[in-house]
Amino acid sequence: MELSEDPCCPFHMEPLTWIDQLFVYKVPHPDECFNEVCCEIKADNRYKVKDDVGNVLFSILEDLDYCSRHLYPGRSFVMNVINEYNKEVIRMVHPFVCSSSCGRHELEVQSPPGFVIGHVQQNWSVCLPKFTVENKQGEPEVKIVGPFVPLTCCMDQNFELVSLNGAVTDGAFGTIVKPFSCSVLNTGADFVLRFPSNLDAKLKATLLGACILIDFVYYDKPKQPLLNIISCFTNPLSAIM
Numbered sequence: 001m002e003l004s005e006d007p008c009c010p011f012h013m014e015p016l017t018w019i020d021q022l023f024v025y026k027v028p029h030p031d032e033c034f035n036e037v038c039c040e041i042k043a044d045n046r047y048k049v050k051d052d053v054g055n056v057l058f059s060i061l062e063d064l065d066y067c068s069r070h071l072y073p074g075r076s077f078v079m080n081v082i083n084e085y086n087k088e089v090i091r092m093v094h095p096f097v098c099s100s101s102c103g104r105h106e107l108e109v110q111s112p113p114g115f116v117i118g119h120v121q122q123n124w125s126v127c128l129p130k131f132t133v134e135n136k137q138g139e140p141e142v143k144i145v146g147p148f149v150p151l152t153c154c155m156d157q158n159f160e161l162v163s164l165n166g167a168v169t170d171g172a173f174g175t176i177v178k179p180f181s182c183s184v185l186n187t188g189a190d191f192v193l194r195f196p197s198n199l200d201a202k203l204k205a206t207l208l209g210a211c212i213l214i215d216f217v218y219y220d221k222p223k224q225p226l227l228n229i230i231s232c233f234t235n236p237l238s239a240i241m
Contacts, residue, residue, distance in 0.1 A: 020197035023189040109209040118206030
């Protein structure tokens with residue numbers, strides 16, 4: 001069957017049509033501890049996306065080449081979003097960022113793969129995380145404003161979805177929440193997405209991409225390499241040079 005380039009609801013994205021919550025779980029990689037701690041090689045990220053009754057809607061698998069495994073802060077990646085029939089229905093593409101300090105991250109969301117439905121652009125900000133969610137033409141649809149992450153380590157971290165004219169006028173109409181472990185909102189999920197049920201399915205898919213980008217930028221930090229720890233004991237001068 002031939003796929004349309006601009007369907008009202010992209011192929012096999014029907015689960016997103018009327019849903020108003022998504023629960024994103026990061027799945028540990030079997031070799032993650034050994035690769036990151038001992039060999040300083042980044043394991044590929046994996047996620048499960050569930051609805052509010054626990055049904056698995058999507059699996060997200062990172063397509064990470066060997067060279068990118070050594071580049072933590074600004075590495076490029078492709079996320080393949082797989083449905084229950086083992087079919088890739090959404091693809092998220094993140095290009096390489098040359099500098100994590102001044103470079104701005106972006107993400108392209110495709111559904112079906114090859115057909116762009118949205119973009120997520122990181123905005124420059126002194127301290128607060130800010131993103132703009134765009135449609136396939138690059139026109140802004142939604143803004144995302146997050147907290148100052150280092151000061152919110154013992155509470156829910158809310159990345160609020162606000163209209164283009166700002167939170168002062170309309171307030172937040174949805175959130176991407178990073179639950180604190182002791183929070184009543186914590187169901188074991190790494191992120192909880194909340195948005196109006198009648199939001200366009202393509203925009204919901206792009207917001208899922210925004211969640212993955214937020215995780216990558218602010219939470220997907222490398223573990224302390226064991227080899228560096230050992231070197232501090234074998235060569236104490238290396239720890240202060």
